[in-house]
Amino acid sequence: MANLKELAKKGELLSGGHRACAGCTFPTIIRQALAATDTPVVVGAATGCMSVATTIFPFSAWRVPFIHSAFENVAATISGVEAAYRSLKKQGKLDKEIRFIAFGGDGGTYDIGLQSLSGAMERGHRMLYICYNNEAYMNTGIQRSSATPLGAETTTSPVGKASYGKKQRSKDLTAIMVAHNIPYCAQASPSHWNDFVTKVQKALNTDGPTFINVLSPCRLGWAFPPEKAIQIARDAVNSCYWPLYEVENGKYRLTYKPKEKLPITEFLKEQTKYRHLMKPENQWIIEEIQKEVDTQWERLLKMAESE
Numbered sequence: 001m002a003n004l005k006e007l008a009k010k011g012e013l014l015s016g017g018h019r020a021c022a023g024c025t026f027p028t029i030i031r032q033a034l035a036a037t038d039t040p041v042v043v044g045a046a047t048g049c050m051s052v053a054t055t056i057f058p059f060s061a062w063r064v065p066f067i068h069s070a071f072e073n074v075a076a077t078i079s080g081v082e083a084a085y086r087s088l089k090k091q092g093k094l095d096k097e098i099r100f101i102a103f104g105g106d107g108g109t110y111d112i113g114l115q116s117l118s119g120a121m122e123r124g125h126r127m128l129y130i131c132y133n134n135e136a137y138m139n140t141g142i143q144r145s146s147a148t149p150l151g152a153e154t155t156t157s158p159v160g161k162a163s164y165g166k167k168q169r170s171k172d173l174t175a176i177m178v179a180h181n182i183p184y185c186a187q188a189s190p191s192h193w194n195d196f197v198t199k200v201q202k203a204l205n206t207d208g209p210t211f212i213n214v215l216s217p218c219r220l221g222w223a224f225p226p227e228k229a230i231q232i233a234r235d236a237v238n239s240c241y242w243p244l245y246e247v248e249n250g251k252y253r254l255t256y257k258p259k260e261k262l263p264i265t266e267f268l269k270e271q272t273k274y275r276h277l278m279k280p281e282n283q284w285i286i287e288e289i290q291k292e293v294d295t296q297w298e299r300l301l302k303m304a305e306s307e
């Protein structure tokens with residue numbers, strides 16, 4: 001368990017003055033993740049909103065060493081840095097404890113960077129990969145990704161007479177990462193800071209590859225008033241749309257159980273990308289989404305109970 005007073009004393013490792021939209025959740029995610037570190041860290045980020053908005057040349061909002069890599073290879077970049085670190089340690093040229101974190105958006109993680117992420121995890125580098133998942137390619141204008149949910153409107157899954165938005169469900173990347181048999185894997189949300197910070201601490205203390213998928217509501221692509229960002233993340237968790245759980249050496253554990261499971265409409269209704277679903281002719285899509293959420297939640301409960 002993280003202690004808020006202790007975390008606050010550490011100071012922030014992401015400065016103000018970056019160019020993220022007001023109400024964007026990734027600055028909160030970065031701050032929470034870096035607050036969890038006790039040793040120096042080296043961070044890499046794939047091309048995407050996070051790298052673009054925090055490192056507009058010649059400035060950087062990062063108060064830690066930072067490497068911007070291409071869209072598809074931040075996991076390879078950071079695994080290379082980690083390998084060099086291990087070599088220097090072995091040669092006796094370095095004795096500091098340093099940790100390595102790679103950040104990627106869902107486009108850079110679920111889609112284009114999946115091969116480099118899979119490779120880094122399989123090779124067993126001691127690094128944490130954090131996917132900040134805003135469920136679309138936001139930096140280039142809200143195109144659908146494989147993390148975009150069923151029925152969501154994006155510029156490449158537009159809503160109109162011939163279309164109700166994205167026709168496919170989102171890929172379950174967390175499950176794909178669990179299938180890599182890495183020692184630590186989790187889902188988190190910035191609305192539950194203690195849960196997230198504790199997960200980052202656990203991941204960084206794990207001697208091996210680790211992965212955390214964090215939901216990152218996007219003010220622009222999901223379209224909600226800036227002040228609602230964290231509430232929307234909380235609704236995602238409380239509707240069980242985005243369950244908080246961890247898988248440690250193959251063992252599933254729910255890290256948060258909502259007292260009252262909200263209906264999925266509570267989460268959907270705040271976002272413009274689902275506005276069309278509120279029409280009677282699209283009611284069936286909401287029912288589909290609810291069914292999928294219920295099925296996945298039941299599955300997760302069973303997985304956690306059977307351990």
Ligand SMILES: Cc1ncc(C[n+]2csc(CCOP(=O)(O)OP(=O)(O)O)c2C)c(N)n1
Binds near residue numbers: 112
């Ligand atoms: C190989 C490659 N394809 C496409 C692009 C163009 N591009 C840059 S950022 C981006 C979208 C990033 O989306 P995501 O990873 O989800 O991050 P977000 O911007 O949503 O934070 C795209 C398509 C690129 N830089 N490299």
